Amino acid sequence: MSRSPVLNPAFALFCHAQSAPERPALVVDDRTYTYAELAGAAGRVATWLRGHGAAAGGDGGAAHRPRVGVLANRSFETYAGILGAAWAGATWVPLNPKQPAARIDTVIERAGVASLIVDGRGMPRWRELKAPVANVLVPAAPDSDAGAGNASCAALSASPSSSAVTTWDALPNVPDGLPPAALAADDVAYLIFTSGTTGVPKGVLVTAGGLAHYVAGIRALFHVGPGDRVSQFFETTFDPSIHEWSMCFDGGAALHVIPDGKMMNPAGFIRQREITVFTCVPSLILMLQRMKQLEPGAFGSIRVSIFGGEGLPVASLKLWQPAAPNAVIENHYGPTEATIACLGYRYRDRAGETPDGETRDGETPGRGTLAIGHPFPGMHAGVVDGTMNFLGRGQVGELAVSGPQLATGYLGDDAQTARRFPVLDHPQLGRSRWYLTGDSAICDEQGRFHCLGRIDNQVKVMGHRVELEEVEAHLRAVMRTQSVAAVAWPLTNGNAAGLVAFAAGAPVPPAEAREALRGRVPAYMVPARVVPLDALPLSTNGKVDRHALRAILEQGQGGVEVKSS
Secondary structure, three states: OOOEHHHOOOHHHHHHHHHOOOOEEEEEOOEEEEHHHHHHHHHHHHHHHHHOOOOOOOOOOOOOOOEEEEEOOOOHHHHHHHHHHHHOOOEEEEEOOOOOHHHHHHHHHHHOOOEEEEOOOOHHHHOOOOOOOOEEEEOOOOOOOOOOOOOOHHHHHHOOOOOEEEEHHHOOOOOOOOOOOOEOOOOEEEEEEEOOOOOOOEEEEEEHHHHHHHHHHHHHHHOOOOOOEEEEOOOOOOOHHHHHHHHHHHHOOEEEEOOHHHOOOOHHHHHHHOOOEEEEOOHHHHHHHHOOOOOOOOOOOOOEEEEOOOOOEHHHHHHHHHHOOOOEEEEEEOOHHHOOOOEEEEOOOOOOOOOOOOOOOOEOOOOOEEOOEEEOOOOEEEEEOOOOOEOOOOOOEEEEEEOOOOOOEEOOOHHHHHHHOOEEEEOOOEEEEOEEEEEEEEEOOOOOEEEEEEOOOEEEEOOEEEEHHHHHHHHHHHHOOOOEEEEEOOEEOOEEOOEEEEEEOOOOOHHHHHHHHHOOOOHHHOOOEEEEEOOOOEOOOOOEOHHHHHHHHHOOOOOOOOOOO
């Protein structure tokens, strides 16, 4: 397969650094970095990786590209590390320092990470890791006297393993004019881990061709350019973060990273930085409303407003639109397995008004949420029944998507890859590869797709995808009982604010169990409550009756005795 540097996510950065080196590229931690500075750092990281053999050579192939972990989050080193790994032709693996060390160790081992890039936020977590990594890049200690190619004494003494440690200030220089590595469409750009049903995170292999196709589609939709100021809202282990920075650097815009302390109330940040392109989860709208931040015209600088990660209530849009009166508003839908997003719908408040003036354009009947709309150019969507036959408009089934953005599959799980990425017979496309999303959906008479919720027990918690079975696997381990269950609660328009767990016959107190979970899973996967029961309610087929558990919560009976049925 032919290879091209254009498919490399770092190529746009390289080009802008050549044509407009002094243009602002990144504003983070109250400091502005130019395209020349960011590209220079990414190029040095790539040169370091090449020196340690962690760069692609020859044809490589999708399954053989070196994997580089980036234990960093929303810092200068984060973007220089990710883009440096891409520059070298390696596959980057995002690792969030906020997650427990045990989970990061699992990801490093499963991914086969040989080189690790760490920022200041990641240093405390790095010292707790046990997974072996050959080469590590860490910040220099304040008193570092390291020379070129050597780590500081402080960094070496802090090393948790026998890794070869290098500090950022000791990175080698970039050979003049060294461009990003050429990639083929099926080379894996990044390996990102999502919640898995067995309690072990599952790795999704996303290709360079899939990411390039996505970025080209976003470019055609929004025309992001040098005059734009793009927000970075999401954390690096959540793939919408890739949407934000790739869209920004592709257009030569400036990426403004929202500080952690302002994530839940970025109103002042948006106004101060005059953000023009803003992406977030829909639940943020209600948070801003509670804080009285949605005054008319409050966010007049925003020209593009994109929501994703969970269902978008039309009622929330009616709150948001007056606050951002100059913005086009889009709802984006897409599983990680289809590269960030693959369907979208642009909200128009005046089309389709009913006689009483209420907006009905694109609203999902009986749900109050906005349609997920139409497939992106080059992508396809359909609704299938249980026998994998495509259904007509107006019929409910499972949403399936197809096209160049589909991931290669799941790391080390050929059986699951075959199940979720089957070859199906489509009336127009013929035999083609599809991804089964697990979402219930319907296509209306106008050809718009509507998401009706999960078929299985995968839920969205504050935009993060969570397998309830994974939470339950950890609950069983920490509570020392097999009788556990978790439900998303409370629910608003199909979106969950958190989780509540139930356990029967557990010798471990709920408070102790929740504390133990904090060391095993991300914070959004820790149940807000663990409710003890004498027995879990069962349905007629012998499975845990989640509807009955939710009924307990609805009735406020958090600690009542529940008999199995």
